[in-house]
Amino acid sequence: MTATRIARTYRGARAAAGPLVYLSGAQRAALGEWVTLNAPGQPPLRGQIIEAGHDVSVVQVLEDTLGLAPAGIEITLTGELANAVVGRDLLGRALSGAQDPRDGQPRPIGEAIRPLWGAPLNPTRRLPPSDFIETGISAIDGMNTLVRGQKLPVFSGPGLPALELAATIVENARAPRGEPFAVVFCAIGITERETRTFLDRFAASGALERSVLYLNQAQDPTIERLLAPRAALACAEHLAFVHGLHVLVVLADITHYCEALREVAAAREEVPGRRGYPGYMYTDLASLFERAGVVKDKPGSVTQLPILTMPDDDITHPIPDLTGYITEGQVVLSRELHRRGIFPPVDVLPSLSRLMNAGIGKGRTVPEHRIWADQLYAIYARGREARMMVAIVGEAGLSPADRRALALAEAFERELIHQGTKRRTIDETLEAGWKLMDRVPREDLIKLSDQLLASRQEQRAAAKKKEA
Amino acid sequence: MSPLKKNAPRLTRVVGALAEATGMREAKLNELVRIGDSGLLAEVLRITGDRATLQVFEETMGVALEEPLTREGLPLAVELGPGLLGSVIDGIGRPLTELAVRSGDFLLPGADAPTIDRARRFAFTPTISEGATIGPGDVVGTVVERGAFEHRILVPPDRQGVIAKLFAGERTVEEPIAELTDGSTLFLTHRWPVRRPRPIAARLDASRPFLTGQRVFDFLFPIAEGGTVAVPGGFGTGKTVIEQSLAKYAEADVVVYIGCGERGNEMAEVLHEFGRLKDPRTGRAVLDRTVLVVNTSNMPVAARESSIYLGLTIAEYFRDQGYRAAVMADSLSRWAEALREIGSRLQEMPGEEGYPTYLASRAAKLHERAGRVRCLGAGNREGSVTLISAVSPPGGDFSEPVTQACLRVAGALWALDPALAHQRQFPAVDWHTSYSLYSEAMGAAFDASCDPGWSKARATIVELLQRDGELREVASVVGPEALEDPDRLLLQASAIIREIVLGQSAYDVNDAYSPPAKTYRLARVSLELFEAGKAALKKGATYGELDLSGARRALAMMRDAPAVDFEARANDVTARITGLWRGASS
Structure with missing residues (x-):
């Protein structure tokens, strides 16, 4: 397929528009073929064929096409597909979306070259994800457990601290048995300020040396945004499946990625789908998100934590909507909690980790984890209902039971969800939850069996004795 | 076929999953085509003169213009026969387990393998005898698959004739199981085009x-x-x-x-x-x-x-x-x-x-x-x-x-x-x-x-849920305390029905599957609880005097009980229902 053919050079393109250059008569042009464009007196540009045709082939140019004169350029079809250089030596490095060094050091040599467009993993070779990752965050570890090989996006809104949450997770995440762990961070169109914050925290926590950074910032070429996550994932797959590392891939921000996709689709005058996004956006996003998983007989894993900003906090917007259909759950941030100073402001009601059951329970966390989470969820949901009632009938109009539920929901947010930047182990998280439930009358704990409560009493008594 | 021949089929355009080719004057709609040396599978969607538009069933990244094409002459079909059960195949019928053996963990374009393993042997037992006349859809014999499944070997819907010879015993899918008097043969498998419904009587x-x-x-x-x-x-x-x-x-x-x-x-x-x-x-x-x-x-x-x-x-x-x-x-x-x-x-x-x-x-x-x-x-x-x-x-x-x-x-x-x-x-x-x-x-x-009361119980519950929806709307405005006692009871009863009867955990060992008898029993008992509550209110009880939480917990235990304990749990619920209102006996 990717048999390297010889390079061919042509002079003059037929047309140029935005990031696209139209070329006629390109012999044996291949879909996805890598192209270089040279204009006299200008640095060379790079691009790739996104439509191969006898009459006309379309080249998507990576860099800015400002000042490009189509008639005068020299176009070389390299005979190669877009590749990613991968290897352990990339750990600790920062590269651009086009894989150029961004840290002033020489270009990494790498151990292998992988096609940027990774082939799909054979579903029969996948191992069902089953190990939990301790992120140190109660809202996730306790209520929406992240599992190795999972793709769990953070649904954020403009101005919400999604990146801070991601940074906290990167600093604190641990594989359960201390296995080798690495982070691949891919910035897609985020601002200088956001990048800086993230990198500073990385450097301060010492997470940098076990990380590979792919940085495409807001001022960088749009098209690079489509390549950066793929380079990042190729690298992650190599670290995971060749070197056996457990790799956490953070992609921020998927919204910028989708906008770049729309930009190219519009430049090609394609039939737009919902809100102008192309009809193939689901397939395209799947080709990113599905590159997470665990492979049979291979030690490592790729786990994804994509971050996306819901435009106007709208969860039905095509970007969060299509993402939610592909990913295995979502962590939803809440503006209301953020305003009240809760960090991380995770709203557990719409949040969900679909693989949670596979990662918790006996031998992983604790046997009663599921019931613990269900009971807390029910208590909190009840309290939130009461909070809505307050808006209608006023607090005085509430029944005593509702007033109690309301107080519990407040406590849930202040004591369990809120933790600042402090790391909590899974045991600390579970204990915080139990403490909350100790205040709930027995008849409201409908999900807990007498037996479980009795063993909880015993545990508490034992702990007290120990203290004394 | 030499790729240099002027009107030989070759690619002229590739974009996404779509390709165009020339030299396709003879092509048929929905015919399969193989592209290039790696043999990517594609299907003809449109023909205009000698140009054809194809949809490619495999990844097109790296496919180049001028690559030669081979027409297969037949539409996309699937091989049907023993060996399908328990297998994992992709959208064009390739066995994914076998592809993993051949090309590794990742799916590479052009990888191929027959749907049913050529080397595997199946024990064929004929159910007809030589000399029998067979028509479309007739059963000629059986293969027992995966321990117990009787796979009936069918005469393909477009075949008929008289059996000249039968070959019982261990056969692969490439060895004939029967010979007809016209000299043609039958196999354990046959192919059928996927876009054409199979005929029925x-x-x-x-x-x-x-x-x-x-x-x-x-x-x-x-x-x-x-x-x-x-x-x-x-x-x-x-x-x-x-x-x-x-x-x-x-x-x-x-x-x-x-x-x-x-x-x-x-x-x-x-x-x-x-x-x-x-x-x-x-x-x-x-x-x-x-x-x-x-x-x-x-x-x-x-x-x-x-x-x-x-x-x-x-x-x-x-x-x-x-x-x-x-x-x-x-x-x-x-x-x-x-x-x-x-x-x-x-x-x-x-x-x-x-x-x-x-x-x-x-x-x-x-x-x-x-x-x-x-x-x-x-x-x-x-x-x-x-x-x-x-x-x-x-x-x-x-x-x-x-x-x-x-x-x-x-x-x-x-x-x-x-x-x-x-x-x-x-x-x-x-x-x-x-x-x-x-x-x-x-x-x-x-x-x-199941039970003659099924339809009636269903109608009662449907009505109850309908009323529940209306009442909850009212309650969300005035608060549940402001409702009349019978309505509060109804809300509580339908909450129990929603949780116990309609709710079902896919992860609970005992409740993931509910046979009709259990379904009916749970519905029936929940309704009895509601009726008992109504009767108590009529007799002068107030809503606050009713103890529904005990019955609710007993119902939940009945639902989650293993089949052997089900009866005992059901009796427990009935006892709770009797003790719903302490004033009832006095």
């Missing part, structure tokens, strides 16, 4: 319930064997869990599970779990009755479109043997999106939301492939294909084209509601919007087969 009416083992479906919105149901729901409403529960526990002889454009990890989980779980009726592994058709969201889009037809053809094949087949299609939205993607690349005039204008007619056609039938061939066999299709409406909005196209043809709607999913009510079926056109006929069937 007659359609039968939908009169038998398709037991799902899920209370909310069997009790409130039952479907018939050979029926169709659309299951739309936004993400996180539990479509896939429902499809999986049905694949595991529904009463069917064969299940074809189509993972169409969905998650890879889910497929891994299905494979893992189905191999481990036992079918509650036969005690054999669920995987032994399952064929998995898998085209995950990152696999080529054209093969996603074909996977639905491939799965339906396999189900029809088992139907033709006289079995009850069920198809779980997860999800039809991804199939429709594949149509849209290919349609827009073809620059077709788009219909609603960019979907091609033929979306509705294609959806109707594929739903009509379900049904209960009298099979072709001697022996008066009856078989069925029941179709349960998940739909993933964008933003959870049911007014979108795919949901609407399915609703126009499906016999039932199981609408999933994100609000219920947030309340952790599973299955999150919205009982106010869902419906089943089969419910009356199936109610009568349950009255006859």
